[in-house]
Amino acid sequence: MKNKIRILIGIAFALSSLPSHAKCGEDELRFLFDNLHAAKAFSILSDFSGLELDIDATIARSGPIEFDCMHWEKAAAYLAEEFDLKVTIEDGVIHVRR
Numbered sequence: 001m002k003n004k005i006r007i008l009i010g011i012a013f014a015l016s017s018l019p020s021h022a023k024c025g026e027d028e029l030r031f032l033f034d035n036l037h038a039a040k041a042f043s044i045l046s047d048f049s050g051l052e053l054d055i056d057a058t059i060a061r062s063g064p065i066e067f068d069c070m071h072w073e074k075a076a077a078y079l080a081e082e083f084d085l086k087v088t089i090e091d092g093v094i095h096v097r098r
Helices: 002-016 038-049 072-082
Strands: 028-037 052-055 062-071 086-090 093-097
Touching (some): 028 038, 028 072, 038 052, 038 072, 038 093, 062 072, 072 086
Antiparallel strands (some): 028 062, 086 093
């Protein structure tokens, strides 16, 4: 629970520090994290998209993530590439594997 609160505070801070004219579209989001665990990143996407998340529990990768106003599906593909993972989206579920 503490991690979710930290993530939400980080997102709120990142969004509030941007100019108001830099708002994203309806299905877009931006990430600006110095060090974000892959599982947390995909959890954010899951919450944002309203889809369930099925992620390999052994995934422990993390790193800096930054992108601006990207559609959540493209963001999932971007995160998969950045963390060297495989992502499929089917039947209302985001599946993340090594």
